[in-house]
Amino acid sequence: MRLINTHTRDFEEFYGSKIPKYAIISHTWGQEEVTFQDWADPASVIQKSGFTKIIEACEQARMDDYLYIWVDTNCIDKTSSAELTEAINSMFAWYSKADICYAYLSDVPTFKPLSYAKEFRQSRWFKRGWTLQELLAPDCVVFYAADWSRIGTRSSLVYDIAEATGIGIRYLRPHQKTGSATQQDWSQVRSQVCHEASVAERMSWLSRRETTRVEDMAYCMLGIFGIHMPLIYGEGPRAFVRLQEEILKTSEDHSLFCWSWAMSENQGSLLAPRPHSFLGASHYQRHRHPVKPSPYTIANSGLSIRLPLIQCWSSYIAILNVELRANSNVGSMSNVGIAMQKEALTGVFTRASYPDVPIPLAPGICYKGSRLTDMFTPAQHGDSESTRLSSSTIQTQCKTGALLSFGGFGRHSDRDKFSTIQTFPPNRFSQDDSILVICPMEHCQEPGPNWLRRMTQASGDFAGATIVEFTMTQGGTEMIVFAVTATKRDSYLMPQWHFSLRPQWNLNLRDAVGVLAKIETKA
Structure with missing residues (x-):
């Protein structure tokens, strides 16, 4: 493990049981971070904000009587893929073995006891993927504002942190160390604390966060799940699937x-x-x-x-x-x-x-x-990317079982009360396996009397419809129309489902098809 001597500011390397007590910093990266290579010639980067941040962290550690500190920006040689892989897979252990973690919130101004809560909870630090394990792994986390004024500890701020992160308080409260506990013991304790939460609950903590690189949304969770796996930058969302396979x-x-x-x-x-x-x-x-x-x-x-x-x-x-x-x-x-x-x-x-x-x-x-x-x-x-802006990717239908069993759309709800089914477009009902292909119904809205007018004036693009006509065994027919529009939200097209039971216009299947054809022509 490569550490910075807080007095000389030189790197020193340690292995295994020889690793001394050290402080560690948790922060969000900016545009002027200092790398491992930069640290060899500090005069060239002395004006960078990242350099100032490291120096101030060293000073804080020195005031707290720590001879060594670890900083992720310059203590890892990121030009070495082997070293980067080892570091990311070891990150949770390194944070859990640190005596103290300084959580530096660069977007929170000078700490003010009476008005800190809102700025603290809205800090970017709580929205980044990598800081999740940096919050959970250490024994002691102390929060500092941009000017290094002390805000509080994870224990004293536990309710604010729970509100900002969605993490249960029971996972944030520190567990008492015994006098004989070693750094290795404590690393295992913090890992066990995380494992008390279900996989879904731990994933929900991540779902509120983001990382600069897509792959890091998976890699930042390795320690929280106790997983080791190789890093493949460039694989995109596949990294998250790979993480689940390892779990x-x-x-x-x-x-x-x-x-x-x-x-x-x-x-x-x-x-x-x-x-x-x-x-x-x-x-x-x-x-x-x-x-x-x-x-x-x-x-x-x-x-x-x-x-x-x-x-x-x-x-x-x-x-x-x-x-x-x-x-x-x-x-x-x-x-x-x-x-x-x-x-x-x-x-x-x-x-x-x-x-x-x-x-x-x-x-x-x-x-x-x-x-x-x-x-x-x-x-x-x-x-x-298949879910990005493209009308052809919107799911407009799904296979489902008995349509009429979903709450009984209409007066008839039993399978044996209709004799035939016709659909438009045709062939959307399979007589062999009784599967009807329709639009999903979760977002369905009952349009009411003005359904046709509202569909023709709906915001977004009209993406199509399915008409289902049931011929009932006791005579008569039941007709249901499903339709979907798509509204653009940011870079996505979000579907909106609509349906009408026995549409307000008194049409047979052929006439209804003509009405929908006119709507599609306008759209």
Whole structure:
């Protein structure tokens, strides 16, 4: 480990048990950081703000009687890929073994006891990926403002930190060291504290943050999950998928699968495409009474896993060894499942894009009628750029089971009460497996009497519609129209679903098709 002597400002290297007591700094990087190579000739970078930051950190450490300090900007030779890989994989341990961590908040002005809270909570430091482990790993974290005025400690500021980060207080409070505890012991203690949280909860901490490089959203979590893996800069979002694959090799925590679709994408994998998918996942936790775990098998092409399945006509619910925490919006402990669909030709299971969140299950429903099933699911997601600005990437339909069982759209809700189904576009209903291809219904809105006028004036581009006409066994027909518009938000197109039961205009299927054709022509 390469450390800076706080008196001479020279580098000194130590190995294993010979590493002395040291301070460490946590900060957000700016435009004028000093590198390992720069430190060899400090006169050339003395005017840089990054140089001043290191010197002031050395002075603070010296005042606290520390002979050595570690700074990530210049203590790692980032031109060496081997050294960079070792450093990133060792980062959590280095922070946990430090005697003290100085969290330097460059965007918080001089500390003012009566008005610090808002500026402190809104600091950029709480929004960066790398500072997550730097907050959690050390025994003692002391926060400083831009002028190095002391703000407080992690313990004294615990409620403000919990508010800013979404991290539970129980993970932020320090554990008391015993007199005989060594640095190695303490590193293990802090790692255990992190592992008390479920995989989904730890991922939810990351979902609020960002990094400059896409790959670092995965690499900054290695220590929090106790994972070691090689760094491949240039692989993009694949790094986050790789992190999840490594977690699967060491963990039986099914909460890894408890994420929601961040976009209207339908890649089918059980693994999340990006950290943002875990934004609402903090309340999923390992089951208090877990069943005997089944091993996973990871291959290049996908994941083999054994889970109890409940068949819901043409779709399935996979039961996870997970439950919702009592303070979630469900209100009490609940088991959890995820919607799955099976490809008829290949037998491959994929995660359905609707419902786009894990499904709370009543305790009695979980294992009644379920069957333990060996499933193979694809492991990789497509390029994240596929969800960027492109109308062709908006998911306008999904396979679902009995349409009329979703709350009973209309007067009839049983499968045996209709004899035939016609759709436009045609061939959207498979008579063999009773699968109807329609728009997802999570964001459906009942447009009311002015549905047609509102659709023609809807903001954004009209992306198409599906008409479903049921011929009922008792006579008469039921018609439902599903439509989607797409509104641009930043660099994404966000879909908005609409539906109408027995549309207010009194049309048959052929006439309704003509109306929709006119709408598409205008759009």
